[in-house]
Amino acid sequence: xxxxxxxxxxxxxxxxxxxxxxxxxxxxxxxxxxxxxxxxxxxxxxxxxxxxxxxxxxxxxxxxxxxxxxxxxxxxxxxxxxxxxxxxxxxxxxxxxxxxxxxxxxxxxxxxxxxxxxxxxxxxxxxxxxxxxxxxxxxxxxxxxxxxxxxxxxxxxxxxxxxxxxxxxxxxxxxxxxxxxxxxxxxxxxxxxxxxxxxxxxxxxxxxxxxxxxxxxxxxxxxxxxxxxxxxxxxxxxxxxxxxxxxxxxxxxxxxxxxxx
Numbered sequence: 400x401x402x403x404x405x406x407x408x409x410x411x412x413x414x415x416x417x418x419x420x421x422x423x424x425x426x427x428x429x430x431x432x433x434x435x436x437x438x439x440x441x442x443x444x445x446x447x448x449x450x451x452x453x454x455x456x457x458x459x460x461x462x463x464x465x466x467x468x469x470x471x472x473x474x475x476x477x478x479x480x481x482x483x484x485x486x487x488x489x490x491x492x493x494x495x496x497x498x499x500x501x502x503x504x505x506x507x508x509x510x511x512x513x514x515x516x517x518x519x520x521x522x523x524x525x526x527x528x529x530x531x532x533x534x535x536x537x538x539x540x541x542x543x544x545x546x547x548x549x550x551x552x553x554x555x556x557x558x559x560x561x562x563x564x565x566x567x568x569x570x571x572x573x574x575x576x577x578x579x580x581x582x583x584x585x586x587x588x589x590x591x592x593x594x595x596x597x598x599x600x601x602x603x604x605x606x607x608x609x610x611x612x613x614x615x616x617x618x619x620x621x622x623x624x625x626x627x628x629x630x631x632x633x634x635x636x637x638x639x640x641x642x643x644x645x646x647x648x649x650x651x652x653x654x655x656x657x658x659x660x
Contacts, residue, residue: 575617
């Protein structure tokens with residue numbers, strides 16, 4: 400026998416009925432924009448959750464997205480009047496990782512995702528770094544992440560070759576990257592991969608020169624923790640012993656975002 404549950408499901412276009420919950424996160428408009436795009440493509444009518452006072456416990460970004468799209472809002476009234484229920488809901492929820500999405504789309508025989516997984520294994524990188532390399536980009540933008548999660552990841556012309564070239568170079572440099580591998584999963588740090596991608600985009604950067612310089616200067620990598628740190632370290636190692644005309648200003652190249660051109 401089915402048992403009636405206490406929570407009730409409703410729909411409304413009267414957005415004034417909903418109240419903001421004290422202690423909830425500020426609205427992230429970029430996330431709202433992403434939700435609007437997803438809802439416009441296919442509306443799954445995912446309900447938000449409110450308490451008995453119509454305060455939004457879960458789904459404030461969905462509410463804002465549906466409001467901007469002038470759509471009805473499905474909602475569930477929960478038997479709750481405790482402000483800590485917002486934290487309890489999010490603590491008890493395990494969001495999918497990029498690996499979870501990768502495995503899902505590989506199971507659907509999506510070839511671009513299978514290539515991504517093969518390159519991860521080949522070069523010892525995490526999914527985010529390989530996606531960036533396959534797309535010939537320099538960071539994992541929110542749009543790229545959204546496309547990857549929703550099955551729209553497509554490798555462009557030259558993407559595999561680009562990934563193979565950078566991946567092969569990183570594998571040659573690997574033995575010089577003290578502390579660059581995680582002792583847990585033996586994968587490159589994202590900050591190092593991203594800093595090398597930026598260096599590779601510099602018009603005067605030569606891999607052979609950098610590889611040679613690393614043989615005696617690689618201990619300098621020990622002081623790095625962030626992408627900016629590693630950009631500066633790569634510049635320092637690369638320029639060691641060079642005449643002024645052959646040196647590169649990688650730090651300024653990074654700060655000015657010239658690599659995005």
